[in-house]
Each structure stands twice: as C-alpha cells, then as structure tokens.
Amino acid sequence: MATVLFCPVTFNLAETTRMIQVARALDPAHRVLFLGYEDDYVPLVRDAGFEYVPGRPAWTRAQREQALAFDQGRSVRSPFTRELVGARVDLERRLIRESAARAVVTGSNLTSFLSARAERVPLFFPVPFALTGPHVAQTRTLYLVPGKGRPARWADRAVTSAFRWVYTSAPLAPHAFTQVARAHGVPPLRTIASLLTADRNLVTEMPWELDGFDLPETFERVGPIFAHIDSPLPPVVGELAAQPEPLVYLGLGSSADRSLALDAAHVLGSLPVNVVAPIRHYLADGDVVPPNVHVTDLLPAHLLGGLVDAAVLHGGQGTVQTACATGVPFVGMGLQPEQTWHVQMCAARGNAVAVRPRRVRADLAGALRRVLTDPAVRRAADEVRDAYTHEDGAAATARIIEATLRDDATT
Template identity: 55%
Template sequence: MRTLIFAPVTFNLAETTRMIVIARALGPEWRAIFQVYEDPYTHLIRDAGFEVRRLAPVLTPDQQAQALALDQGRSIRHPFSTRLVRARVAAERRLIRQTEAEAVVMGTNVTSLISARAEAVPLFYAVPFALTRPHVEQTARLGLAPGSGPLPGAVDAEPGVPDAVPGALDAVSSAVRGALDAAGSAAFRLVYDRLPIAPRAFTAVAREVGVPPLRTGAALFEGDINLLTVMGSELAGYSLPAGYRRVGPIFAELPGEVPPVVRELAAGPRPLVYLALGSSGDRRTVLAAVASLARLDVEVVAPVRHLLEPGDESELPERVHLVDLLPAHRLGGLVDAAVIHGGQGTVQTACATGVPFVGMGMQPEQSWNIAVCAREGNAIALPRRAAGTRRLTEAVRALLTDPRYRQAADRVQAEYAAEDGAAAAVAAIEEVLGGVG
C-alpha cells in the first residue's frame, strides 16, 4: 500500500476539511496519514476514519492566533522560533521516513516546506488562488485599500442596492481608493516576492538540513506542485507558471444533519437568512450584522456562538437563532440568502448550494473570493464596516427580491455540479507520482 502524509493546520477549519475531502477521494491502494499538532479540528479527521499521528511541539492558543493572522495577511507577528521550527522539521522528517510516504499534501503547515524537501519527497499544496505568487504578480489591484476591490468595480458597485448608487463624490472617492490600492499593491508585490521577510528560523533551519532557504513571503506559501482549488473563471486573464494547476473547488462536507430548527424556520412564512463569519469574525461584527438584519422581516440562523460573550444570546432579537457548527453543504433549498465572510470554503459552499450571498471580506484573500462571485452575479460585496448599516440591510433585501441574484446563483450552482476538485487533485498527485501501479 502506498502512503501519503496530509499536513493541515488543524486550528484552521477550512484547511482541515479540505485535506479530509482530498483524502476521501483516494483509491484503496492509498494509505492516508494525517500529521497533526493542535486539537481544535483534529476530531474531524478521526471522525472521518483517518489515521492520525500527533507531533510536537504544539502551539499555544495565542500562538495559533498569531499563525492564523500571519497566514491571512493580517499581521507580521509569528510564533516560529528557531527551536520550534527545528523540532517540528525533525519530527516531520521522522514520520516521512517511518511511514515511507511518497509525498506530503499540505495545507499551510509551513515546516512541511522544509521537511518534505529535506526528505526529497514531492510537496503538494492545495490552496486558493488568491495571494499565490501568480495572483500577486499579475493582479494590479489586490484590494488592500479599505473600500477598494481586487476586481475593478466588484466591491464598491452593488447593483440593486439603492444607497450604493455612487454620486460624484462617491466616484471621486472610489477613484482615490483605487489609486491607493494600486500603489499599495505594487508595494506589497515588492515585499512579498523579493524582500527577505520570512521568519529567520525558516532560513536557518533550511540551511541546517541542506535545502534552499525560505526568504520571501512567496516562498512560505508555495509548494512544489500547487493545486489551485478554484473555478476556471477565476483564472481568466492569468497565466499559470510551472508547478501550478487548477483542480477545482474543494470545500467541507461536515458530518451530521441540519438542526431541526433550520428546517422548521425554512418551512415558515419568512425568508431564512444564514449568517456565518468563520474564524475571521468578531463579536462586534456579529452584533452589528444582526442589527442590520433585524430591520428585515426575516428569520436568521447563525453559527456564531463562538464569537459572542456570555449574556449576548439573551439580548439578540427573537428572530435570530444561534446554532452550533452545522453541515452548510446541506442548506441548499432551505436558506434564501446568506451573509458570510469570504473564506473560500464558505464561499464555495454557498455557490455549490445555489445560495446568493452578501460577502464582507475581512482580509485580502477573502475580498478576492467575494469579488469573483460579485462578478458572476450571485453575490454582493460589501466592506466589513457595512455591518450594522443600512447598506447591509438593503443588500440582503436585494438578494431576496431581485430575481437576478437567484438566477445567477442557480447558474453558478450548475457550473459547480460539473466540478470534482478532490478527484482532480488525486489525479494530479498520481500523475506526478507515477500512477497507481
């Protein structure tokens, strides 16, 4: 039996579930072993029936938050000391040798960039397109300036939202934001692709084990073979360099059933709106979004309890219903619209289930994911600061009343039905490794 090691960051839900979906697509000749460090979503791997090997050292919760912020481009602080990186690389190398793994499939477990190469096994990186090297190098506006969009007109133009029709001052403001974004994007490209900004530990340990040092930001987020988990339309106008290939959407299918309250609300007289802000959200944004939705005659189901404080639930409007993490891929036909952050998994789930949505990107990659859908017509992109304002209220109203959004959502859903990103990822892995003989 042939072995693959999967290396997700297990405090990142989207990344963990993406690895699970790929592992499920493997044929019976493959053995999937998950190397894990932290606990938050390791149980999902075990529940899926896969072998788990726990490695050390483990990041503390505060260090996990730092690493997640670094991955999302929200901070340059990091927990990666030379001692920690050296110990993790050694543990991962031992696992590769002990299991005789042919390759490593990673999420954003950056020490795999050193350990896999030191053991001379191919490193596959299943990753969204946004903020990859070709995306950064070939995109003039990355959406870095507040209120600007990574696709011209996609974020600041919301068709069907009355108070979003720009006047002369709005047009000037948009032009200024666009210019700032272009300048910021040029600066980001220089820093990301050329300057030695990677934590020194990665360069030091790479040298110790005899592999090329990781100096730049781009080097920290690039495997040997990068499997882009996107629709083909997202790559329109881009050329992919060697080592990059599109495989298609890969998103979570969490176990379990939809809570009864969701089905009861879906059968009721009011439209049902899904509110989910992932790990990028915070209490302030949740409460502000709820205030905007409370102006509409809708029911709201929201897996956001993890972002609230004790006592908040009792203060919520009666038509806002908190639920735990649920299998969002089963919400098609039950919810009428969604308000979400722009994490790729959440966006792709909405697309695959035919749910039109308002997206509030909380970092550049998320803004890009939303802007792609705004261009397709199944989403409205708003800045995070719109939570609590009538812009969010009117955007959701537009989704519920303007048939164009539903028609676009149906079209996108049909396009997603023709894709199998996990199967394509496995095919790419087997192609590189020489088939399944």
C-alpha cells in the same frame, strides 16, 4: 499502495475540511495519515475515519492569530521561532520516515515546506489562488483600499504594488525558516511567496476566476474543494425553512471574531427574516442574540441548498464555494485580502454583494435586501450553481497525487 501524509493547520476549519475532502477522494487502498498541532477541528478528521497523529509544540491563542495574519498577508511578523520551527521539522521528518510516506499534502502548515523537501518527498498544496505568488505578481488590485471612485482605485493599485514587492521580492520570510532550512540541507526560502509554494500547487478555483492570469509550470487548476461535514442538519433548519419568512444562513467560518458575529446577528435580528447561525464558537457566556437568530454549532452547509434563501458570509473560500455550489446568493464581508478577493469575484459574477466588515451595521441590511429581492442576483446564483456541477477539485487533486505516486514507483 502508499502512505499519504496530510498536514493541515487544524485550527483552520476550511483548511482542515479541504484536506479531508482530498483524503476521501484517494483510492481507499492508500494509507491516509493526518498530522496536526492544535486540537480545534481534529474531531472532524477522526469522524471522517482517518488516522491522526497529534504534534507538538502547539501554539497559544495569540500565536495562532499572529500566524493567521502572517499567512493571510496582514502582517510581516510571525510567531515562528527557531525552536518551534526546528522541533516541528524534526517531528515531521521523523513521521515521514517512520510511516514511509510517499507524498505530503499541506495547507498552510509552513514547516511542511521544509520537512517534505528535506525528505525528498513530493509536496502537494491545494490552495486558493488569492495571495499565491503568481496572483500577487500579476494582479492590478488586491482590494486593499476600500472605495469605488478613481482616487480609491489609484490608491489601491499603489498599495497593491507595494504589497507585491514585500510579498514576492523582499527577503521577509521568518529568519527561523532560513536557519532550519540550512540545518536540514534545504535551499533557504527568503520571500513570503516562496515560503508558500510547493512542488505541485493545485489551485482551487473556477475557470473564470483565473481569467487574465498565467499559471507557472508548478501551478494547475483543480477546481473547488469545500466541506462536506458528516452530520445531519439540526431540525430547526427544516422548521425555519417551512415558515413564510426568508431563511438566511450566517456563516463566519473560523477567522471572524465575537464582535463581528454579534454585529451581524443584531442587524439580521432587525429584519423580517429567520436566521440559522453556526456561530456558537464565537459567543461568550451571557451574549444575547435576537430571537429570530437561531445559534447552532457547525452544521453541514452543503445540505442547505433549497432550504435557505440567502447567506451572509465572512468570505473564506470554503463558505463561498459552498454557497456557490448550492445556488445560495450571499452578502460577503471579506476580512482579509484573500477573502475580499473571493467576495469580489462573486460580486463581479453577480451572485453576491460585497460589504466592508467595518460597515456591517450600516450596510448589511440593504445588501441583504438586494440579495433577497433582485432577480438578477438569483439568476446569477443559479448559473454559478450549474457551473459547479461539472467541478470536483478533490477528485482532481487525488488523481494528480496518485499519478505522481505511480510515476515515482516506476522510476
């Protein structure tokens, strides 16, 4: 059997848990090794029983935020210096050699795209379709301009067209990657799209989300992959579910902020609902939320089906797919283009209502009332849940990795 090296961005919750799900789906005879640079969600890796190697240099909080903005297409500036990229590629290449890794699985750890190629090890990238090269190249709208009228649609198409050129054609990949690539004998990656394209790009979507798109040869659909955190639900969830008021789940992942968490909590606090809210990591000492909003740490959201009546989500693919798989209709507040696309796909399917983040105070209450009372939204959520029962993106990804390992072993 083989060593498979996983390189998630370990301050990104969805990405870390996506990698854990794939690692779990591999044949246990393989050696699974995780590498990360930040400590935020490393306990989830260790709790899942996987070996972890801490890497350095790590980022400051400001560098993390800048890196996320770059990865999510919100900025062309990045924190990737020549020194940081060079040090990380050196470390990753050394770990690949020392562990005899025969496959690398990455999230958005961009240095993996250089180190795996430099070591001539196949690179696998389980990835949401939104903001991949083929998505940006083919889509007419990225929902970058809010509004529903014709002028807003025209403006959005114009902005999307400009974004398409920047993302897929302009030589805007950080210069550090070009320098380090040349130093390691790897063809330079000049565009942002090429910087985020692996040998095998495994698209974590449902079939209808790819309608109208053609996938290039190196892209294939595997299906949804979302977190299954190994912990019980806190007792408060069962207690609240037994009460007559609707129970709402407030899930903001790891890419929201304190302001949005407090705004959403206070709007929900004004409604005749109970709320379970794993948002403790966003709150500061002294922050007060309404008494019907019960703040918790991260919890196993995949166990909430049948207990919560609706959700309010930031739009990250992990939280959205968890709601879809458990039949929970939701209000989505996409915080950046990838998340907005996830929310809009569900709104078009009928199991979600979209709200702009800047309109949370004004629009969240009405959107949640619709999610809780409109039978069409409930029916759509049930239909989507039923479709999800036939999908297992982690298992499909593991099969592809293992088939590649077998093929390599016979050549």
